[in-house]
Amino acid sequence: MSAISPKVYVAVVGVGLVGTDFVNQLLSIPPHASPFHLISLTSSTRTIFDAANPIAPGTSWKPLLAGSSQRPDFKVLTEHLASLVAQNQKVTLVDNTSSDDVAALYPSFLEKGISVITPNKKAYSGDLSLYKSILRASETSGARFLNESTVGAGLPVISTLKELVATGDKVVRIEGVFSGTMSYIFNEFSTGRPDGPSFSSVVSIAREKGYTEPHPADDLNGFDVARKLTILSRTISLSPQTTSTSLPSLQSFASVQTTSLIPAALEGIPTGDEFISRLPEFDPHFDQMRAEASAEGKVLRFVGVVDVAGGQVKAGLEKYPTSHPFATSLGGSDNIIMFHTERYGSRPLIVQGAGAGAAVTAMGVLGDLFKLV
């Protein structure tokens, strides 16, 4: 073992909100403590690459990228990075996009020995064949893929689950509020009292605050939660430590039993504005559900469940007693995740906190990068 570990070469793809925060965080590590060489940046229109002259901490990198005349070319980037791997360097591609196209390239990076770190859920919650290609490529080359920020942003969710599985604990059930948007909406809408603000008004305010997608149906369909559950479920069922499981083999996130909150009559409405203007028609329906829950001493929460013992993965609206942590402890747009396992017995391991936002998402990505050092 040598005193000075070789530095990890880092190529970043995607410099939007998360990508910008990630690069800023990376370049803010004090030089004496930084084990990284940032050698490449790629936006949707430009790219820079210079393995011999890494971007130094404190560099004003945005003008540097904006001034480049090179167009993005993943084939060329892969060749550049592979040649560093051939020189026995540790090389990582960080994908801060939400692109399906970039996700589809992970196997080709991994099989060339380039590790992949990303908050992008697409590859891990999409087609099972892509996920299996990723596992295979990683196993063959020894390059690693890390995706902490795909669930709960910077919260220690994936790493905790991997450790439970790797050390031989039996995960019985994972249950949580995985969407910051859904968390905010139901923390506001359902507090245990029989009445309160209308569902449509809460969604409308959430949209104004920027907590929802421009089209709120993209949150209310539950797909974001279904994607996260797919990632958790596969992390268990496709781990080399898992010899048998009752979990279903999810072909994609679409295989998760997901109960959408979009009223049937509003399915397919093209614009967010029209959707919001018509949502009040359905307030009585949500009012009634809230009143029924309240009559039972309960609140409504949109949760995701990976029921390992019962072999079920589902997302939807559930009722919880007002004394339950999903009611008492939750606030703002927090995520909360409960791991029920054999070793933890009757009282679950709980992780809670902001599960969205550029700074904490970027932190989870950078945290993964430190795991490669």
Next chain:
Amino acid sequence: MSAISPKVYVAVVGVGLVGTDFVNQLLSIPPHASPFHLISLTSSTRTIFDAANPIAPGTSWKPLLAGSSQRPDFKVLTEHLASLVAQNQKVTLVDNTSSDDVAALYPSFLEKGISVITPNKKAYSGDLSLYKSILRASETSGARFLNESTVGAGLPVISTLKELVATGDKVVRIEGVFSGTMSYIFNEFSTGRPDGPSFSSVVSIAREKGYTEPHPADDLNGFDVARKLTILSRTISLSPQTTSTSLPSLQSFASVQTTSLIPAALEGIPTGDEFISRLPEFDPHFDQMRAEASAEGKVLRFVGVVDVAGGQVKAGLEKYPTSHPFATSLGGSDNIIMFHTERYGSRPLIVQGAGAGAAVTAMGVLGDLFKLV
């Protein structure tokens, strides 16, 4: 990067409750998924070492160790392990004792390139000079020390804190219930109502259930919490990423401002039995504190605080509103830890769950071992 990572050679010292669970968990990893060679076991009276023939998964290892005629000798063990390091192997010593003597040897292991993993709090909460020797030895040789299970057992506490610090988040305050014993005692004693069971009866029942040390004063003195706070505080203040801090430089856990719960008149009582028999004399004092808290709508909790912003590290009894997670969410002998940071803003990152017990402690140790792969 090679497809097959070299295995990590593991030497285990201490085969008590935690040590036994650790070895059992290690040997339960399916052989195809195990990146470890278990090559040595050491109890207080015996040792075995065989680098050429690692102990195979499923081996009945207790008789193997019991049948050895070799006496423990750390000098010889260190030489054996150092010779493996010299052959470019990854080598780790796992200390599952709570021994000061073993803790004092960490620098000599580390400087020879042997990584150290332990749930033993002694080295990290004892003399600052020992801790600094550990840091120095690790930095010089590149060998690592990992101590997840020293705080909150298998809960992701140390790893979460390290990641916050490494990625440049500013920790403002860590506040938590760090002792499973103290958690149980006050969850039972103080529920928000003005009355309830007497303090002495709760302590007595906790002792019968095995939740306290044989001498309950060893819990009520708050030293266990002070040790954990010392570890957290040093993890922040002595990180290479931390350039300046208001935190005090703790010479040892004794430097933590700790408010003991041992009534002055019962200080120094030699036996747990006598202590328990005299504790009822002081019930009125605890009754009064509970009634006062209740009158303010609060509960009593024995907490630890690392107040980074305020430059203070303290352990003691505090009052929390009955709506606070320390009141609503806590139960059994759970730990709960809140990280208030710049990036997480007004809503902290929270980790909760069992923070003691052999199985979850051993899991945290094994989890650390996986971080070396």
